[in-house]
Amino acid sequence: MSRNYGAGSRVMSEAAKLLLNKKFAGSDQSIADISQRFRKFCIYAEPFCVKKLENITAEIVIQYGQHLQKGIDSGLYKTSSLPKNLISSINTIMHLAIGDKWKTVRPGKDCGIQARSYIPKESKALSEGEHNEAISKLNDDRLSAIMNLQRSFGLRFKESCLLDAKAALRHAKKYNEIKLISGTKGGKPRTVPCDQYGFDALKKAAAVQDGRSLIPTGQTYKEFHTWCYNRATAVQLGGFHSERHFYAQERYTELTGAPAPINAGWTKSERISNLSIMLKIDFEKAKEIDAAARLQISIELGHQRAQITRTYVG
Secondary structure, three states, X not given: XXXXXXXXXXXXXXXXXXXXXXXXXXXHHHHHHHHXXXXXXXXXXXXXXXXXXXXXXXXHHHHHHHHHHHHHHHOOOOOOHHHHHHHHHHHHXXXXXXXXXXXXXXXXXXXXXXXXXXXXXXOOOOOHHHHHHHHHHHOOHHHHHHHHHHHHHOOOHHHXXXXXXXXXXXXXXXXXXXXXXXXXXXXXXXXEEXXXXXXXXXXXXXXXXXXXXXXXXXXXXXXXXXXXXXXXXXXXXXXXXXHHHHHHHHXXXXXXXXXXXXXXXXXXXXXXXHHHHHHOOOHHHHXXXXXXXXXXXXXXXXXXXXXXXXXXXX
């Protein structure tokens, strides 16, 4: 058998790409992502004389994983997701090359790649005053509508731009919720409850909509995205994600009857005990309420992971 398990190239990174194109049952984007991540490993491994797939061992992959963990510790990576994906790309290539003969290297247990616990000390949400000031400075009905949608439903910027507000309003009148399909992460649809603020936001958005979404007729999403962020920069508005933080914090209060820990100044270690005191319930019940609220918020934000709410609500 020729070099790189007969993949068709003597260059390790190119052989990996050929294996992906021949054997991997994934999208073109997934193939591109895995190929790019594997190239990073090739660069790392070359000084250790790992220049072909046959040279790859669990030991060198674990060594690479430990190297990536140092990047997490130093702040090079904001989360552990990228390092874990880098290790996963190697496992994918090796399974394509030699099948079950390759024993999967586990990023956590084998390499010690641990997630950084990121809990902000200050809220990133726009207050009502800051929101109104931003709307005034932007002085654009369409941007105003988009920000109100994000604030009322916790939408990502892309989701708010691609929303068919007219159809969403009709749906909300029947079911008191909106259904998100376009622009969602991973293409996964979800529903978000609609209250009076949501109805107001939908009505204003529907009034400025002149096509199938809030993107102006004749513009692509990319063109509109660039224009919106240029406008935000011009008025010194960092971005639009702060509206999503506001939604999450408001929902936490609605679901628990208590302020979001980030607004109350509660640390991770004291938030449950403080919640139990505020709600006059025992610790375990407070723990259940907090966990249920976080899971619900994560679902409404389109994450499906309760842990992600730490970034939003503390």
